[in-house]
Amino acid sequence: MRLADVWMIVVFLSLTLYIVLDGYDLGIGVLTLIEPDAGRRREMQELVSWLWDGNESWLVLLALALWAGLPTVTSVALPALYIVLIPMLWSLIARNVGLELADQHDRYRRAWGLVFGFGSFLAAFCQGAAFGGVVAGLPAHGSTFAGGPFTFLHDGYAILTGLTAVVLYVVAGCAWLYLKTDGEVQRRAARIGRPAVVLLAIGTAASWLLAPAVGSLTLHPGAAARLPIWIVGASVLAAGLAFAFYSFQPGPHDARLELRPALAALAVYVGGVMLAAGLLYPTLVPPDVTVRSAASPHATLLFLTLAAAVIIPIILTYQAFGYWVFKGKIYPGTGGELYEGTTAS
Numbered sequence: 001m002r003l004a005d006v007w008m009i010v011v012f013l014s015l016t017l018y019i020v021l022d023g024y025d026l027g028i029g030v031l032t033l034i035e036p037d038a039g040r041r042r043e044m045q046e047l048v049s050w051l052w053d054g055n056e057s058w059l060v061l062l063a064l065a066l067w068a069g070l071p072t073v074t075s076v077a078l079p080a081l082y083i084v085l086i087p088m089l090w091s092l093i094a095r096n097v098g099l100e101l102a103d104q105h106d107r108y109r110r111a112w113g114l115v116f117g118f119g120s121f122l123a124a125f126c127q128g129a130a131f132g133g134v135v136a137g138l139p140a141h142g143s144t145f146a147g148g149p150f151t152f153l154h155d156g157y158a159i160l161t162g163l164t165a166v167v168l169y170v171v172a173g174c175a176w177l178y179l180k181t182d183g184e185v186q187r188r189a190a191r192i193g194r195p196a197v198v199l200l201a202i203g204t205a206a207s208w209l210l211a212p213a214v215g216s217l218t219l220h221p222g223a224a225a226r227l228p229i230w231i232v233g234a235s236v237l238a239a240g241l242a243f244a245f246y247s248f249q250p251g252p253h254d255a256r257l258e259l260r261p262a263l264a265a266l267a268v269y270v271g272g273v274m275l276a277a278g279l280l281y282p283t284l285v286p287p288d289v290t291v292r293s294a295a296s297p298h299a300t301l302l303f304l305t306l307a308a309a310v311i312i313p314i315i316l317t318y319q320a321f322g323y324w325v326f327k328g329k330i331y332p333g334t335g336g337e338l339y340e341g342t343t344a345s
Contacts, residue, residue: 003302004295007069008281010308012273014065018058019127020172020269021319025052027173029095029120030166031192032113040185041113043330047180049099050326054319056092061315069304072143072294073284079145080138080152081130084162088126095119121166128165132158132207135276136215137286157207157214164203168268171196171244175261178248181330186258193248193261200268201241208275215286226278233274240267 025048035041067074078085098115105112133152140146152158174193178186244264249257282291295301 002292003298003305004069004291005282007065007295007301007305008291010305010312011062011065011070012277013312014058014062016269016273018055018062019168020266021055021058022052023169023269024172024176024265025055026095026120026124027169027171028176029117029173030124030170031173031177031189033117033121034192035188037184038110040188042109043181043185044177045099045102045113045116047176047330049103051319051322052096052099054315054322057315057319061311065304065308069296069301070284070291070294071296072289075143076138076140076145076285076289077134080147081133083149084126084129084133084152084158088123088130091119091122091126093119095123120169124166124169125162127162128168129158129162131165132161132211134285135161135211135280138289140285140288154214157210160203160210161207164200164207167196167200167203171200171268172265174248175244175265178261179258185330187250190248190250194245197241197245197248204237204241204272208279226281229274230278233271233276233278235271236267237271237275240264240269240271243267 028044028048032041032044035044095116096119098112098117098119102109102112102116129152133154136152136154136157138145138147138151171193174189174196177189178193181189241264244261247257247260247264280286283289284291284294296304
């Protein structure tokens with residue numbers, strides 16, 4: 001294992017923590033679009049407003065890790081994905097602006113709420129489409145992208161992965177609402193969560209089965225050595241989907257079981273990342289960009305690794321404190337007040 005391989009741990013850690021933490025934010029935003037009650041929409045928005053800024057810090061770290069540590073990846077992928085990455089960034093800005101202004105302007109709360117919801121949907125879709133475009137492969141000459149502006153679509157494959165990402169985040173949003181709310185919001189989360197898990201299973205299976213057919217994804221030398229990672233990742237992913245379907249109970253239940261959907265969603269995330277690593281590594285952008293061909297010089301990676309060893313614990317500590325402060329449930333019907341007895345009440 002070289003330092004470039006170690007740096008991949010930073011990349012995959014940042015990616016995993018971003019989709020886990022900001023994933024439920026985006027999913028809740030999408031769910032507000034189909035919530036007819038203004039009070040319940042306010043409760044859902046309040047759950048996001050507490051911690052969205054800390055959650056998105058992992059996206060910044062991921063971008064810096066790729067740009068500084070794996071510059072060939074950015075030089076190939078960015079020109080190929082501008083069509084989805086630029087709308088993704090604008091939609092993230094719009095959703096956060098909408099979330100904040102919905103709290104400040106009662107007269108236009110519904111309008112800003114729609115900005116928050118549609119911004120969440122577009123951001124989730126663009127992230128999934130970008131992932132699909134990279135997994136299916138991007139043509140390159142050395143460190144230069146050799147395709148056109150719509151090459152990443154791969155005959156509509158990126159649209160499939162974009163919609164699958166939206167459903168994935170909806171499942172995570174339902175799991176978070178199931179854990180953090182009571183009453184009708186929790187019951188609706190359970191009712192939506194089960195069919196969303198079924199759609200996610202279909203979309204995930206179709207995405208991985210179609211990837212080799214629509215693009216240039218191939219198993220590189222050393223694939224046999226990664227077979228255990230692939231098997232474990234696929235097993236964790238499948239178990240997480242099954243457990244999520246079982247855990248969303250719409251009727252009366254024990255409060256101690258409310259954490260189960262969130263744990264199931266976490267298993268889906270972790271299993272999916274392991275599956276992707278097992279299938280792709282050492283390739284980062286199929287068919288030609290690998291970890292070692294894309295890596296910065298050794299001295300640069302050493303400096304970056306030491307910096308990450310300082311920065312990542314700081315971010316983790318900050319976020320852990322934030323989640324501890326806002327560890328309570330939302331009062332049903334209050335529009336965002338925490339239960340009494342919690343730290344932030």
